Amino acid sequence: MRAGGQKNVTASPAVGTNAKFRFGDRGFNDMKVIDLVPGQRVKWQCVDGAPEWIGTELTFDLKQEAGSTVVLFAQRGWKQQVEFMHYCSTKWATYLLSLKSLCETGKGAPYPDDVDIG
Numbered sequence: 001m002r003a004g005g006q007k008n009v010t011a012s013p014a015v016g017t018n019a020k021f022r023f024g025d026r027g028f029n030d031m032k033v034i035d036l037v038p039g040q041r042v043k044w045q046c047v048d049g050a051p052e053w054i055g056t057e058l059t060f061d062l063k064q065e066a067g068s069t070v071v072l073f074a075q076r077g078w079k080q081q082v083e084f085m086h087y088c089s090t091k092w093a094t095y096l097l098s099l100k101s102l103c104e105t106g107k108g109a110p111y112p113d114d115v116d117i118g
Contacts, residue, residue, distance in 0.1 A: 008111060013038075018047065023111050029053055052084050069103075071096060090117055 011019035012033075019031045029049030034057070036042055042060040046053040061072040073096060078085050094115040102108030109115065 019044065021049075026111070031058065035059075050084070052078065052080075052082060053088075055079070071099070087117070 008022045009019065011017070013036060015033050015036050017033050019033060020028070021031070022028045027050060030047050031044035032047045034043050034045050040062055044058045046056050046058070048054065056075050056077040058075045059073065063070050063072065073092060075088065075092065091114075094117065095110075098108040098110060098114060
């Protein structure tokens with residue numbers, strides 16, 4: 001992912017590594033890869049970033065259905081159901097739609113071109 005010539009993501013596809021996501025003035029999140037099964041599953045644990053996110057686990061499970069790949073996403077382990085959790089849920093929906101567009105058309109809308117839900 002690139003914005004303004006700067007790399008926003010540093011990641012390696014290996015269990016135990018940390019993926020670092022940067023969102024300019026919106027903040028950052030660092031995710032430890034805790035499970036990785038190519039073509040089936042990616043699971044992260046947030047180890048740094050937004051305080052509400054730390055300790056949550058994010059899972060992307062992939063399954064084939066009628067010739068398409070279905071992404072089943074979850075972010076679990078929130079300590080409290082705060083307003084920010086609901087904002088993030090909506091924001092994840094925009095990122096998943098961007099990923100769908102990228103896969104189908106070759107053009108997604110990652111940060112900073114993502115949908116502003118302010």
